Amino acid sequence: MSHMNGYVQEASGQAKSHRERAVDCPGDESSLVKSPHSSAHMERIQHYQEELKKRREEDSRGKHDIDPNASLRLKKLSQNPKVGIDNPTFEGKEKATKDTFPQDPVAELAELLQALKWAHHCLTDAQSQQDVELIMQLLTKEDFKNAYTIYIAVSQQMTKVIPTSPLTAQAGDLCQEVQKILQSSQHKEGLELNALLTNPHLQALMQAHDSVAGQEMPEESLTQYIGETVKLVRLEKARDTPLGATVRNDMDSVLVSRVVKGGAAEKSGLLSEGDEILEINGISIRGKHVNEVHDLLQQMQGTLTFLLIPSSQIKPAPHRQTVMHVRAYFDYDPSDDPFVPCRELGLSFQKGDILHVISQDDPNWWQAYRDGDEDNQPLAGLIPGQITARTNCYQYKKTIYWYGKSFQQQRETLKKTITDRSQEHQGRLWYAKKNKRQKKKSTTTLSRNIDYDDILTYEEMSLYHQPANRKRPIGLIGPTNSGHDELRRRLLSIEPEKFAVAVPHTTRNSRIHERNGREYHFVSRPGFETDLAAGKFIESGEYEKNLYGTSTDSVRHAINSGRICLLCLHTRSLQVLRSSNLKPYVIFIAPPSQERLRSLLASDGKTPKPEELKEVIEKAREMEQNFGHFFDATIVNMDPDQAFHELRRLIDKLDTEPQWVPTSWLC
Template identity: 75%
Template sequence: MFASMNGYVTETCNPTVGPVQEARPHMERAVDCPGDKEHDTGGGFNKPLSCGAQMERIQHYQEELRKKREEEGRAKHDIDPNASLRLKKLAQNPSYPTKVGIDNPTFDGKEKTKDAQQDPVAELEDLLQALQSVQRCLLDAQSQQDAELVLQLLNREDFQSAYAVHNAVSQQMSRGAGPGSPLTAQAQDLCQEVQSILQSSQQKDGLELKALLTKPHLQALIQAHDNVAVQEKETDAAESVNQYQGETVKLVRLEKTRDTPLGATVRNDVDSVVVSRVVKGGVAERSGLLSEGDEILEINGIPVRGKHVNDVHDLLQQMHGTLTFVLIPSSQTKAPPHRQTVMHVRAYFDYDPSDDPFVPCRELGLSFQKGDILHVISQDDPSWWQAYRDGDEDNQPLAGLIPGKSFQQQRETLKNTLTDRSREQQGKLWQVKKNKKHKKRTSYSFNRNMDDDILTYEEMALYHQPANRKRPIALIGPPNGGQDDLRRRLLSIEPEKFAGAVPHTTRNPRIHERNSRDYHFVSRSAFETDLAAGKFIESGDYEKNLYGTSTDSVRHVVNSGRICLLCLHTESLRVLRSSNLKPYVIFIAPPSQERLRTLLAQEGKTPKPEELKDVIEKAREMEQNFGHLFDGAIVNMDPDTAFHDLRRLIEKLDTEPQWVPTSWLC
């Protein structure tokens, strides 16, 4: 349907058929059929006559019948509907006239020809009477037998029915009206509706009708009927275009089903109803017949100029099937059509269109969460892209609207500016010096350091890791979250498959330690030089000695064909992601506070309630600030279950491609 919001209307449901054309009533005139005795001239149909004399006598007999009917027609203007059963039935049907002459609007008062006046029933009776007369005049047995066969054929009920249908069609075509105007072009839809109504029917008539409507021959007939009806509707719609002389107009017909939405939005421009947006995935987009900026004049013969978009919504909500639009094409210069490539992005913010006052149409808005993969299929409007959420393509026929990258960056910038001003005003209430320090701190937030611009979307691509070059696994979680135990368990069970990166340190080696096996022992100056060059993923000092994990150490494990396991702080993800190591980040989330207490008690730890609360709070902050960088997540409810879940995620890297930033593949 078309759903309206803020002066826009968008089509999300299915239209029905347009105005039904009235059936053109055709006139069937009945005349009395006199018997043989009334027209017997007394002289001799029983006498044997020559063939020529027989034909002359038959013609004379038919002419006498015709003259008598003409005299009866001129004698009175009204025909008694009770004179025959056919007229009585016609009189009970208000769609057919029961009078002829000046009172009958179907006639124009002029004298009709013999063919126009002749009733098919009377014609057949005339033919039967004439054939019976001919049979009496025939002398040989073979001719008598042939005439009898013809009489039997003419008296058969099915022949008389076919003869009546033939005369009715011929009568219509003789008037120049063709085979008759269809009442609807949606007979197939009506049949489906009737079948659905009859699903629960157990009555004999209902079952018989249901069986009849499902026969292939009848369905083919109805389909042919609809095709012919559509062609006639096109002719009628073309005639309505002439009403808008002086303006360039075009006629557009779109065929819809109930399951396929139109996919367009319209807006009011003064009194005009204008196509504002053509949405990907709808009938309008696939047909290429509707364009942005087209003014809609009529829909199925109903004028819409001057109507509010809400009225257009109510109108189209009741329509389905064939939609015929009369349009004034857009005067805008249209760029030549080009094939747009799909851009895959990962969202770095949550979005709910119901809370966005700027979305052109909330019904078309696409909600998503931080970290979701979105398939952007149209960027024609830089402020509002059209996209599908990954995994929802089959259930989402129409593309949804999402904020464009530049538009969302402007909004986030404005939001941050207002937030900073609010904090600044609050600081002034306390102390000017505190305000200066506060402004200096807020200019170095994590998000602004992590990227040159505000995080909105990151372009992604599918990547399948090579068999000989495994992606490093980075386990992220709060202290006491269980990530260290999971890493040690993997290293101990499968040392040939998993390995840890050898760290660097500035302390002296102990007796049992070997260089490049336990640590890379380096001088302090060498460590600081590599640190300044950005070679360390993370680093720190302990008892006046420096420790760190370098990207070269991780790369050494990757080059050996094994999987490098890392336990990192969230702040280390920036360096790791900027390398060419293509890490797979898994967040190890703690369970509830009570469950966490139980797990730590099994390890002999007795944390205080505030310590447990800090673990859960720290995990919430990590997910809030860095959740868009996580490729997977595991809730550590049980060590064994968490271990199997971790193994499953790692093994999936060998069987399924994963979304990675396109910058990693350059």
């Protein structure tokens, strides 16, 4: 398996280096890739926030009777580093203003005159001394002193610290929250503030402020990315509607890796795979680990403003835009799959489940819902994709080689190879007393019967409602002594006008009481063999040198009579029956536990040996493993009466409910 091992190692490396993270799915934290610096970084942030909170509590103690912690937005606003007298940005500007523009312009002019006098004594050439004297005369004039004083006053007034960008775009919401807090206040100041906030003019002002702020706030961020093409995206994130996107790290960048169907991002159409996230609500994202982005978005609700660099990748044309319904022919658990790109979004399912595939944009990982879970599953889940093109493979020196298959096909092929070799090994131990020639023949036959090119993972399905005048044939299948033949006889005996059997063909001569077309269709051996070669028989066999078989024409004749045709099938008949246009409904009759099976057979007067009971159960397990994808339903025959009623319920359901059938049947 050198080729397979290489592929697995490569895929494993890719899985580790390109792990995605759903931005708003809790998931299993233990299974995620951890950031090596995230814990220390968070500790520093927490320590800084605690110190900042203490300082602000000391500054505001005794000044207000309104608790800012009563409102989440007020609390966030109070922690804004742009707000408050302890802001180092404002302090720096105020200090610069004081140093640049002193309070006494006359004193400054006097200092300047002293400096000019000192410079005048130091100069040697006459022209320079004359220039300095002119300046000194200008400074001593009263008109100049008054003009300079006015200039200083105006300059100080114009350079006062005024925010050039809005601090928030939710001033209206803040006013409403403050009003709610003030409802219980009896203080004069609180009542006066409440009256101001409820004034229609002030409310209109706040609304206009938020409208302008929503347009101006991004400009401050956009200036940091001059030279790059950026776009601004606003999404509404509600508690009951997840955002529906995954992100991944690419060096210091955080990229949108996948847009998941059913989320707010997909419904808006504003986020695209490959977009780089620069900021979210003004918070820089570059350099953050995907886990930090997840934790950040977990705490955010309402309007999310994304600053993005659009993806430069040319999107390929989507594979399908319509929903495709498939039946799964293997079990899948994302928690056991190291290759799933985002384990939180992985969709688990079992063999036989119907999956609604709504996106095949990624051919390796489809997005799908499990049938019946659409209401409880807001976001689509990830399932392994399936490339439908058939490929060639061969076996050489116990190694399987394949070309062009999807990864899931390769994994299922590997499972089948391991299972078959295990059975081969068990067979060698079981028949250890056989000679070498017999063992070699058995091994060669096993290897030849394995069709590694026909590993089926999904089959496309469609809903079908059987017509009232054309019932689907019911195929009962199970190992010997499972009770499937007894169930068929019971149905025929109770309601012969509703159920029928297909009249078989035979090459033996008719007996006295038999009539052609009633008990059997009596045909010649050459005619039987001709029809057999033409594929007209669902099943056939030879007994005492006579051929017997059930033809598709016999089944069709029973269906055309308006009755339900009952068939007891062998596993080798399933493929032939399904490839016809008869649309069978196959029910697997499974035996119960070994002890219960012994009791049921004993009630019928049978005394099977323990190894015979074990063989029945083992045969049922083998049938379900190899042919379970052909079964539409399964009945465990724990009790004959209960099994009979369950069988009737399944048959009656075909008249009232549409059933999933292969799409190829309806073409």
